[in-house]
Structure formats: structure tokens, C-alpha cells
Amino acid sequence: MDLLIQTALQGILIGGSYALVALSLGLTYNVSGIINFAHGDFLTLSMFLALAAQSAWLIDPYISGALLFPLLFVLGAGVYHFLLRPVAQSHLLMVIQLTLGISFVLQNGLLMVFGGQPARVPSAFETTLFQAGGDFIFRAPQVFAFAGSVVLALLLWLLLDHTEAGRRIRAVHQNPRAAALMGIDVPRLRMQIFGVGIGVQAIAGALMLPGVPIDPALGFQYTVIPLMALVMGGLTDFLGIYLGALLIGLTEALGTVFVSGTSGMMVPYALFILVLLLRPQGLFRRA
Amino acid sequence: MLEISGLVAGYAGPPVLRDVSLDVRAGELVGLLGANNAGKSTLINCISGLIRPRAGTIRFDGEDITRLKPDAIVLRGVVQVPEGRQLFPRMSVLDNLLLGGTNRTARPARVRRIEQVYALFPRLEERKTQTAGTLSGGEQQMLAVGRAMMTGPRLLMLDEPSLGLAPLFVQAIFRALRALNEDGLTILLVEQNLNLTLDCAARGVVLERGQVAIVGDAATLRADPRTRQAYLGL
Numbered sequence: 001m002d003l004l005i006q007t008a009l010q011g012i013l014i015g016g017s018y019a020l021v022a023l024s025l026g027l028t029y030n031v032s033g034i035i036n037f038a039h040g041d042f043l044t045l046s047m048f049l050a051l052a053a054q055s056a057w058l059i060d061p062y063i064s065g066a067l068l069f070p071l072l073f074v075l076g077a078g079v080y081h082f083l084l085r086p087v088a089q090s091h092l093l094m095v096i097q098l099t100l101g102i103s104f105v106l107q108n109g110l111l112m113v114f115g116g117q118p119a120r121v122p123s124a125f126e127t128t129l130f131q132a133g134g135d136f137i138f139r140a141p142q143v144f145a146f147a148g149s150v151v152l153a154l155l156l157w158l159l160l161d162h163t164e165a166g167r168r169i170r171a172v173h174q175n176p177r178a179a180a181l182m183g184i185d186v187p188r189l190r191m192q193i194f195g196v197g198i199g200v201q202a203i204a205g206a207l208m209l210p211g212v213p214i215d216p217a218l219g220f221q222y223t224v225i226p227l228m229a230l231v232m233g234g235l236t237d238f239l240g241i242y243l244g245a246l247l248i249g250l251t252e253a254l255g256t257v258f259v260s261g262t263s264g265m266m267v268p269y270a271l272f273i274l275v276l277l278l279r280p281q282g283l284f285r286r287a
Numbered sequence: 288m289l290e291i292s293g294l295v296a297g298y299a300g301p302p303v304l305r306d307v308s309l310d311v312r313a314g315e316l317v318g319l320l321g322a323n324n325a326g327k328s329t330l331i332n333c334i335s336g337l338i339r340p341r342a343g344t345i346r347f348d349g350e351d352i353t354r355l356k357p358d359a360i361v362l363r364g365v366v367q368v369p370e371g372r373q374l375f376p377r378m379s380v381l382d383n384l385l386l387g388g389t390n391r392t393a394r395p396a397r398v399r400r401i402e403q404v405y406a407l408f409p410r411l412e413e414r415k416t417q418t419a420g421t422l423s424g425g426e427q428q429m430l431a432v433g434r435a436m437m438t439g440p441r442l443l444m445l446d447e448p449s450l451g452l453a454p455l456f457v458q459a460i461f462r463a464l465r466a467l468n469e470d471g472l473t474i475l476l477v478e479q480n481l482n483l484t485l486d487c488a489a490r491g492v493v494l495e496r497g498q499v500a501i502v503g504d505a506a507t508l509r510a511d512p513r514t515r516q517a518y519l520g521l
Contacts, residue, residue, distance in 0.1 A: 164389060171375050171386050178373040181335060183361035183390030183438055 006136050007257045008250060013138065015249020016146030020204035022226035022245040023152055023238060028076075028197035030173045030236055032190045034084055034095055038103035040222030042198050046072055046205035047214045048110050051121045061123050062144075065206020069199045076198025080191045103219065110216035123210035141210035148207045152200065153242050160238075169193060173236070228272045234282015244283060247271065288313040288473055289334070289365075289442055294343035296333050297497075302341060303329045305497040311442065316464070316474040318488035320481060320508075322518055325494040327477045328370055331444050334475075335367045336360045347442070362392050364441030368448060370477075372431040376420030380411055383419050383430055387437025396439060404433040407463050425456025432463065443467070444475040449483065461487060481518060485509050493517045 025039045046068050053064040079102065087094050128140035160166040171179040172186055180186045229248055233240030248268045255267025275283060289311040297303035303326045311317050319327050332338045334345055336357040345353045352360055375383050384404060388397035405412040408429040414422060419430060428448055435443060445464070449457045457480075465487050468474050478484040485491060485505040493501040493508065495517045501508060508514045 167378075167382060167386060168389055170378060170382075171389075174375045174377055175373055177337070178369065178375065179386070180337070180357040181361065181367055181369060181373070182386050182434070183358045183393065184386075185356070185358045 002135055003257070004254075007253050009136060009138070010142075011250035011253025012246050013142040013146045013249070014253060015246035016149040017142070017204070017208045018222075018225050018229060018249055019149040019242050019245035020145065020152060020207065021201070021222050022229035022233075022241050023149070023156055024197040024200040024204070025223075025226045026230050026233070026235070026238060026241045027156065028194050029230065031169055031193040032080065032084070032088070034088060034099070035227070036084075036197075037096060037099040037223055038106060038219070039197075039201070039226065040224075041103045041106035041219030042072060042076065042201040043205050043208075043222045044110060044214065044216060044219040045106055046202040047121070047209050047218075048114050048119075048216070049202075050206055050209055051114070051119055051214070054121050061121055061206040061209045062125075065203050068202035068206070072202040073195040073199035075195075077191045077195030079198070080194035081187075084194070085187060085191070103223070107216050107219060114216065116215060116217075118213035118215045120211070120213050121209050126210045139211060141207070141212075145204075145207040148203065149242070149245075152203075153238065156238060225268075228268070232272060232275045232283050234285040237282055237285055240282050240284045247283075288315075288348060289475070290344075290346040291330075291334070292344055292346075294330070294333060294340050294345065296329055296338055296340040296343075298338075303497050304333070304340075307343070307494070307497070307499055309492050309499060309502065311473060311475055313473055314468075314471055315490060316468045316476060316488050318484035318491040318505075319475060319477045319494065320484060320491055320514070320518070321494035321500075323479075324496075325517070326497040327494055328446055330494070331367055331446050331475070331477060334360075334365060334444065358390070361438055362390060364439065366435045366438045366440035366443055368431050368435045368443065368445040370446035370450065372427045374419040374427055374430055374434070376418070378419055379416050380419055380422070380430055381415045383434050384411070384415075384437050387434035388439075390438065393437060393439045397437065400437050400439065404436055407436070407466070408433055408459070423456075425452045425459070428452060428456065428460055429463075432460065436467070440472065442473045442475065444477070446477045447479060448476075449478060449480050457483070481514070 021040065021043055025036065029035050049068055050061040050064045053059040054061065083098060087098055125140040130138045130140055130143055132138065160169060168184050168189060171184065172189055176186050225248055226245065229241050229244035232244035251268040251271050255264035259267060292308045294304050294307040295302050307330060321327050329338060333340050336355055340353060344351055347363060347365055352363065375386060384401055385397065388394060388400055410426055411429055411433055414426060419427065422430060448460050461483060464474060476484060476488060485508060488505050490504050491508045492499060493514055500517050501511060501513055
């Protein structure tokens with residue numbers, strides 16, 4: 001019983017880090033209409049930049065994450081403005097191809113610079129453990145990452161539902177043409193949001209980094225799993241996306257511990273297929 | 288106020304508008320008439336910057352706005368109420384109105400303008416917390432006009448505001464347009480409803496297959512048999 005609870009809580013914490021990436025993927029998708037298959041590779045990029053900052057100047061990832069945010073914001077805005085926007089009106093496959101291309105460029109660029117062997121980034125709280133309710137033990141960085149995902153979700157909700165900028169973002173999402181007719185500079189807003197979505201990868205990278213080995217190929221996993229969370233949540237419902245990410249983390253942990261061998265890894269994907277079959281409109285959305 | 292000369296525009300293939308020139312003077316209500324596919328919507332969308340014309344110029348208050356982006360054109364006071372209303376369907380009536388006043392020139396006057404819109408269409412105030420997508424067609428059209436008024440337009444262009452509405456709502460919309468025009472707002476009205484338009488327009492322009500066929504005051508157009516022919520696409 002204790003093992004079950006420990007595993008479930010662990011899974012939910014991991015789901016929190018998926019949620020960090022899934023929420024920003026959802027934000028960029030909903031505003032620009034582009035599914036960015038390089039999203040997870042920006043996460044790896046920010047992780048390796050944090051690695052570089054640590055090796056060169058001994059900057060802790062928790063600090064370099066904040067410093068890298070503006071850099072990734074500019075990078076994301078630039079990628080949208082110069083690469084994605086020019087093809088945004090063409091066939092969907094063209095856009096997907098382009099983001100996949102960016103993914104390969106990032107992955108192989110990192111491989112070229114940092115090599116393929118797994119790397120670790122030391123951090124202040126790397127080995128800190130929290131004990132809760134007697135026997136349950138958690139690694140501090142995972143708790144921080146989970147807390148970070150809650151904060152991000154709250155910020156996103158505040159931004160979208162309680163600010164003028166959020167009202168404009170929703171307008172562009174619901175009807176970009178009408179938004180332009182209200183005097184909103186739609187391409188500029190989309191560029192900014194894309195920048196924010198990529199910028200958040202710097203924070204997410206820092207939160208997920210301590211104590212976890214990284215390699216240049218990690219990005220694909222952090223595109224596919226958040227994408228699953230996005231689809232499970234019904235694409236536009238941020239609470240659904242968040243809970244979807246937690247559910248994937250949860251089933252992944254339970255599957256790995258309680259289902260024998262590698263078939264345990266299949267549990268979250270089986271769940272995903274079930275959701276697609278039974279609730280294609282999204283977990284918590286009315287049809 | 289608005290001067291269009293030699294406008295050629297369209298999508299892929301042959302142009303929809305072929306050498307269109309027309310003027311709208313300050314304070315006028317001009318009806319833009321013509322059959323389906325005559326190019327009325329294309330013309331309005333060119334003025335709004337949604338379609339790039341292939342040739343010709345559009346001037347507003349003497350300034351060339353032909354190549355400006357849609358949002359820049361709205362900031363200058365040229366505002367469109369699009370065909371099919373194009374509301375933000377999953378937002379409240381109030382949010383839709385607030386979005387009309389979201390750009391930096393309209394923002395300071397937002398609170399005052401909401402009151403004016405509510406005075407124009409009291410129905411919108413009653414429905415202000417309701418989701419725009421759940422309004423009736425007529426209420427949606429009122430909201431579309433109200434939202435456009437929130438931008439602080441100097442030239443208001445409406446694309447088929449009576450389309451698909453119950454007669455009572457058509458009357459309400461046109462009464463509002465007449466009142467706005469009497470208060471000094473310049474209006475360019477695209478309509479299928481010939482009689483209704485000529486009732487409140489000072490002048491009319493009839494488009495026929497992408498060209499200006501007839502220009503004249505309302506009485507002249509009403510008397511001219513070619514007006515009706517143009518409508519039937521003859």
C-alpha cells in the first residue's frame with residue numbers, strides 16, 4: 001500500500017514537469033495555430049545552456065533559468081517571425097515539416113557542441129530530500145518543479161482570464177480575422193506569445209534539470225508527451241491539459257512499478273489511445 | 288474623406304474588382320449596391336487591409352492607406368462590421384465590446400463608449416454577461432455594430448448587416464445606423480436590400496461584375512431601371 005502511494009505521488013510530481021512543457025505548448029498552439037514539434041528541443045537547448053553556464057561560471061540552474069528566459073523569448077519570437085509565419089498560411093504538413101526540421105537542427109546542433117554522452121548539471125538542492133507523512137520521500141527538485149507547474153498554471157489563468165492582454169489573446173484564438181478588425185496587431189501578438197511559450201522552456205528546463213541526466217535526444221520525449229497531454233485535455237482547455245499531464249505522469253509511474261518489464265512503459269500510451277477512443281473531445285470537455 | 292481610384296483586386300485567378308473608383312464624403316451615408324459576386328465584400332476588405340489590391344490607391348483623409356495592415360487602418364478610424372458578424376463566440380457580450388475598445392487609441396474612451404452603445408442597443412446591456420454565441424442573430428448583429436462603435440470609427444463600413452435577420456431586428460439596426468449618421472458618422476453600407484438602403488442612403492454606388500456601373504443620389508438610383516437590372520445580374 002505504501003509503495004502504491006509513494007509511486008502515485010512520485011508519478012504526479014513527474015506529471016508536474018510534463019505539465020510545465022504542455023501548458024506552454026498549449027499556449028503557443030492556441031494562439032498561433034501551429035503545433036511546434038521542436039517544442040521539447042527548446043527545452044533541451046535551455047538545459048544545455050544551463051549546463052554551459054554551470055561549467056563556465058558555476059551558475060546554479062535555478063538562477064541561469066531566469067537569466068535564460070529573455071534569451072529563449074527572443075529566440076522563440078525570432079523563429080516564429082522569420083521561419084513559421086511565412087509558411088503559416090500554407091499546407092499544415094509544410095508547417096509540421098518545418099518545426100520537425102527545427103527539431104533536427106537543434107538536436108544535432110547540441111550533439112555537435114556537447115556530444116552524445118549523458119551529462120549532469122550540479123545544483124544546490126540536487127540531493128535534498130523531503131520526507132512527508134512518515135515514510136514518503138521526495139527529491140526536492142521534483143517538488144520544486146511541481147510547485148513551478150502550479151505557479152505557471154495560475155499565472156496563465158490570471159493572464160488569460162483577468163488581464164487586457166489575456167482578452168486579446170483569447171480574441172486572436174477565437175477569431176483572428178475579427179481581432180485584426182478590432183485593431184489588434186495579430187502577427188505581433190502571435191510572435192510575442194510564441195516567444196513567451198519558448199521562454200518558459202528556460203524556466204521549465206531549470207526546474208527539471210537538477211539530478212537528472214540530459215542528452216541531446218531528450219527533446220523528442222518532451223514534445224510527444226506534452227502533445228499527448230494537449231490532445232487529452234482537448235487542445236484548448238488549460239485545466240484539462242494540466243490534468244492530462246498529471247495523468248500521464250501518474251500512469252507512467254504506476255506502469256513502470258507495477259507492470260512487469262518494458263510493457264509497463266506502454267501504460268500511458270494505452271491510456272492515451274483509450275481517451276482518444278472514448279473522449280475524443282478531451283477529458284473534461286463537454287462534447 | 289475616402290477616395291478610391293483605379294482599384295484592381297481579387298484572389299487567385301482573374302480579378303474580382305476591375306478598375307473601381309469611388310468617393311465617400313465626410314458625414315455621408317453611401318450605399319454600396321450590387322448582385323452577389325459583384326465585388327462588394329472584396330472592396331470593403333481591400334479598404335480594411337484584409338486583401339492586398341493589385342493596383343490602385345485607397346486614400347483616407349488624404350493619406351494613402353492602400354498598403355497598411357488591418358490594425359493600422361482601424362487605428363485611423365476606418366472600421367468594418369464584417370459579413371456574418373464574426374464575433375468572439377465564446378466570450379461574453381461585455382468582453383466583445385471591451386475588445387472593440389482594446390486598441391490604444393480607443394482605450395481611454397472605452398467606459399464612455401460602452402454607455403453609448405448600451406443607449407443605442409439597450410438589448411445588449413440586458414445581455415451583457417451572456418456568451419456572444421448564444422445570442423439570436425439580430426442581437427449578434429447589434430453586438431457586431433456595437434463592437435465596431437467601440438473602436439471609435441470615423442468611417443463605419445457594414446457588410447450585409449440585414450442578412451438573415453428578422454424584420455424587427457433589421458428595422459432596429461437601420462434605425463441605429465440612421466441615428467449614428469445623423470450624429471455625423473460617415474457610413475459605407477453594403478446591402479442586398481435595395482429599398483431599405485436607398486431609404487436611408489444619400490447616395491448609392493452600384494457595382495456590376497467588379498466595376499462601378501452607376502453612381503448617383505438615392506432618388507436617381509431608384510428611378511434608374513439599370514439599378515434593378517444590376518441586382519438581378521442581367
